[in-house]
Amino acid sequence: xxxxVGVVDTMFAxxxxxxxxxxxxxxxxWEPEIVRRTVxxxxxxxxxxxxxxxxxxxAIVLTLGMGGGEPVDYTCVHEACVGIxxxxxxxxxxxxxxxxxxxxxKDDLEFYKLCKNRAYKHAVNAYWLLSKPEELTxxxxxGERQGLDNEGQxxxxx
Amino acid sequence: xxxxVGVVDTMFAxxxxxxxxxxxxxxxxWEPEIVRRTVxxxxxxxxxxxxxxxxxxxAIVLTLGMGGGEPVDYTCVHEACVGIxxxxxxxxxxxxxxxxxxxxxKDDLEFYKLCKNRAYKHAVNAYWLLSKPEELTxxxxxGERQGLDNEGQxxxxx
Amino acid sequence: xxxxVGVVDTMFAxxxxxxxxxxxxxxxxWEPEIVRRTVxxxxxxxxxxxxxxxxxxxAIVLTLGMGGGEPVDYTCVHEACVGIxxxxxxxxxxxxxxxxxxxxxKDDLEFYKLCKNRAYKHAVNAYWLLSKPEELTxxxxxGERQGLDNEGQxxxxx
Amino acid sequence: xxxxVGVVDTMFAxxxxxxxxxxxxxxxxWEPEIVRRTVxxxxxxxxxxxxxxxxxxxAIVLTLGMGGGEPVDYTCVHEACVGIxxxxxxxxxxxxxxxxxxxxxKDDLEFYKLCKNRAYKHAVNAYWLLSKPEELTxxxxxGERQGLDNEGQxxxxx
Amino acid sequence: xxxxVGVVDTMFAxxxxxxxxxxxxxxxxWEPEIVRRTVxxxxxxxxxxxxxxxxxxxAIVLTLGMGGGEPVDYTCVHEACVGIxxxxxxxxxxxxxxxxxxxxxKDDLEFYKLCKNRAYKHAVNAYWLLSKPEELTxxxxxGERQGLDNEGQxxxxx
Numbered sequence: 001x002x003x004x005v006g007v008v009d010t011m012f013a014x015x016x017x018x019x020x021x022x023x024x025x026x027x028x029x030w031e032p033e034i035v036r037r038t039v040x041x042x043x044x045x046x047x048x049x050x051x052x053x054x055x056x057x058x059a060i061v062l063t064l065g066m067g068g069g070e071p072v073d074y075t076c077v078h079e080a081c082v083g084i085x086x087x088x089x090x091x092x093x094x095x096x097x098x099x100x101x102x103x104x105x106k107d108d109l110e111f112y113k114l115c116k117n118r119a120y121k122h123a124v125n126a127y128w129l130l131s132k133p134e135e136l137t138x139x140x141x142x143g144e145r146q147g148l149d150n151e152g153q154x155x156x157x158x
Numbered sequence: 159x160x161x162x163v164g165v166v167d168t169m170f171a172x173x174x175x176x177x178x179x180x181x182x183x184x185x186x187x188w189e190p191e192i193v194r195r196t197v198x199x200x201x202x203x204x205x206x207x208x209x210x211x212x213x214x215x216x217a218i219v220l221t222l223g224m225g226g227g228e229p230v231d232y233t234c235v236h237e238a239c240v241g242i243x244x245x246x247x248x249x250x251x252x253x254x255x256x257x258x259x260x261x262x263x264k265d266d267l268e269f270y271k272l273c274k275n276r277a278y279k280h281a282v283n284a285y286w287l288l289s290k291p292e293e294l295t296x297x298x299x300x301g302e303r304q305g306l307d308n309e310g311q312x313x314x315x316x
Numbered sequence: 317x318x319x320x321v322g323v324v325d326t327m328f329a330x331x332x333x334x335x336x337x338x339x340x341x342x343x344x345x346w347e348p349e350i351v352r353r354t355v356x357x358x359x360x361x362x363x364x365x366x367x368x369x370x371x372x373x374x375a376i377v378l379t380l381g382m383g384g385g386e387p388v389d390y391t392c393v394h395e396a397c398v399g400i401x402x403x404x405x406x407x408x409x410x411x412x413x414x415x416x417x418x419x420x421x422k423d424d425l426e427f428y429k430l431c432k433n434r435a436y437k438h439a440v441n442a443y444w445l446l447s448k449p450e451e452l453t454x455x456x457x458x459g460e461r462q463g464l465d466n467e468g469q470x471x472x473x474x
Numbered sequence: 475x476x477x478x479v480g481v482v483d484t485m486f487a488x489x490x491x492x493x494x495x496x497x498x499x500x501x502x503x504w505e506p507e508i509v510r511r512t513v514x515x516x517x518x519x520x521x522x523x524x525x526x527x528x529x530x531x532x533a534i535v536l537t538l539g540m541g542g543g544e545p546v547d548y549t550c551v552h553e554a555c556v557g558i559x560x561x562x563x564x565x566x567x568x569x570x571x572x573x574x575x576x577x578x579x580k581d582d583l584e585f586y587k588l589c590k591n592r593a594y595k596h597a598v599n600a601y602w603l604l605s606k607p608e609e610l611t612x613x614x615x616x617g618e619r620q621g622l623d624n625e626g627q628x629x630x631x632x
Numbered sequence: 633x634x635x636x637v638g639v640v641d642t643m644f645a646x647x648x649x650x651x652x653x654x655x656x657x658x659x660x661x662w663e664p665e666i667v668r669r670t671v672x673x674x675x676x677x678x679x680x681x682x683x684x685x686x687x688x689x690x691a692i693v694l695t696l697g698m699g700g701g702e703p704v705d706y707t708c709v710h711e712a713c714v715g716i717x718x719x720x721x722x723x724x725x726x727x728x729x730x731x732x733x734x735x736x737x738k739d740d741l742e743f744y745k746l747c748k749n750r751a752y753k754h755a756v757n758a759y760w761l762l763s764k765p766e767e768l769t770x771x772x773x774x775g776e777r778q779g780l781d782n783e784g785q786x787x788x789x790x
Contacts, residue, residue: 016299141648174457490773
């Protein structure tokens with residue numbers, strides 16, 4: 001039986017990140033059943049993720065949220081992230097909380113690329129968490145980033 | 159049987175946002191049973207929403223809260239929002255947390271319009287969440303806003 | 317049978333706010349059984365409120381807490397308020413969280429008046445929540461304040 | 475049967491506050507069984523307090539924690555305090571959360587005195603909470619402080 | 633039967649801290665069964681720690697996380713730490729939350745040493761918490777640090 005994966009996205013976000021998730025699953029050769037739910041904004045994501053994990057039987061959920069540039073937007077994202085921690089503690093399952101902030105980069109094109117890269121890479125992470133945990137461990141402590149360039153590992157020669 | 163919707167508002171808010179919710183329901187042709195509860199301020203909203211969801215059998219709740227302009231007001235709103243996340247995790251149902259901050263706009267008229275637009279649009283969102291989720295997905299990643307102008311989608315031509 | 321109301325106050329506060337609560341109950345003609353508990357500071361209030369609601373059978377609790385003027389004091393108050401949200405979610409009952417901050421006003425006399433007004437008005441709110449919810453709804457969105465002057469409603473003529 | 479009291483302290487703190495607690499218990503003529511647990515730092519205190527309350531059967535716990543002067547230290551203390559609120563909500567028992575911040579005073583001697591006074595006075599508070607609640611109520615709203623000078627009560631002559 | 637210890641680390645961290653934990657266990661002569669799990673970033677650590685404690689039967693977990701230098705990174709770490717408090721409250725077991733922030737020191741070599749020292753010392757702490765609690769109590773209030781130099785105890789001669 002195929003894995004069942006939930007994706008929660010928002011109307012608030014200015015980039016449609018869902019296709020990047022689908023693309024990533026295809027690229028790694030994964031064909032899970034995907035259940036997509038769209039909510040107004042980030043604060044509405046946790047309970048939708050809960051529903052996907054508890055009632056829809058999803059094995060993992062990706063939440064795709066965007067924060068605006070105002071201070072209150074950062075607070076909203078924080079509240080959503082605290083809610084998502086609660087969802088994970090209640091269900092014992094992973095929710096990969098993909099957050100982009102409009103102010104991380106300057107122009108719209110850069111922002112589009114940031115969204116694409118972050119959503120795509122975290123979709124791969126979801127696959128690894130469920131099916132190939134050794135891929136994650138192989139990269140432990142290597143400064144892997146989603147959305148921005150990898151920072152690389154700091155090591156000391158022996 | 160008609161849907162049952164809860165609305166929690168406050169004495170603290172300077173605009174009566176309840177009528178905008180009622181208007182929105184009428185405009186979309188939705189006739190749910192509405193249970194309204196008024197509390198002193200935002201921190202009193204979560205437990206009232208819990209009551210509406212657990213004991214009154216509401217399918218969804220809209221909380222209409224206003225934050226003042228002082229730093230402690232932002233903290234109070236944050237505490238209310240964390241509480242509301244807790245309510246959603248406990249009940250598995252949506253609470254659409256409509257918050258307006260007095261400092262988002264300059265004058266009273268603008269503020270009135272902000273409140274009206276945000277409460278109205280989130281009432282529509284409540285309807286979509288319960289009955290027409292495809293309307294939300296259709297707008298995924300399009301920069302939809304409540305209260306302020308939509309920001310639009312950032313897309314790249316292929 | 318008379319209602320049972322809990323009041324939690326602190327040694328830390330510089331104004332004894334309990335008498336204002338008692339006065340308010342008398343003025344509105346309410347004669348509940350009052351159970352008073354004093355704790356060291358605000359962080360000790362939530363668990364005491366929990367005890368009053370779960371073990372003493374109080375229908376509602378008023379917590380009367382004061383924050384000092386240092387940044388850590390604001391953090392302590394925030395932790396107390398988050399705890400009180402938890403108490404409300406666990407019990408399904410209201411805890412009216414009356415907080416005064418020493419820095420809200422300048423001199424001691426003004427502060428005394430602030431404490432008196434806020435505690436008194438919230439005691440009335442407790443009465444309304446339990447017995448006269450229509451009084452709260454009547455004032456929805458009217459900018460009602462406790463401690464400071466009401467701000468009034470912003471409305472637009474039709 | 476003697477009361478059972480838990481004390482959690484840390485290696486991180488720069489003052490050994492445990493003896494002040496023992497001294498306070500002796501001075502008030504209280505001879506509870508004391509169970510002491512030392513953890514690395516403040517974030518490790520809540521779960522240890524939980525263990526003392528749930529498994530060791532302590533009636534109350536004192537946590538003796540110190541925050542360093544860096545911003546991240548304040549965040550760590552905040553996380554510990556939120557955890558301790560959770561412990562109290564879960565157990566229904568008091569955890570007196572004694573926190574000292576290195577930056578509250580300037581030199582080491584002053585800091586030592588601050589630690590001594592705060593731990594000592596809160597140990598007395600623990601005794602009062604369990605056995606003499608009337609001592610707390612007697613001091614309600616009097617500006618009682620632990621570690622720093624009492625601030626006194628603000629009252630208005632009638 | 634050997635103790636079972638969980639270690640959660642991340643791809644995001646720029647130093648591979650796992651070997652320092654293994655080294656520490658060897659140096660103190662402890663041979664627990666170690667279960668290692670790697671996740672993308674700090675926000676994914678709590679639920680993985682929960683799984684190790686609840687389903688894998690680990691007696692304790694070490695989480696090895698790194699925060700970047702941007703403000704949002706501090707918020708992410710905070711969310712992870714709040715989640716870890718939740719894990720401890722739910723399981724009643726310790727999760728030693730080893731966090732390094734890139735900005736604590738200036739250059740890469742210093743950062744590597746910081747990571748090594750902090751992970752190593754906290755691995756020893758995990759051993760002490762499980763098997764030699766008297767080693768912790770012996771150092772109570774002595775200003776013991778992990779990652780940075782010990783600060784020493786402040787004491788007053790009698």
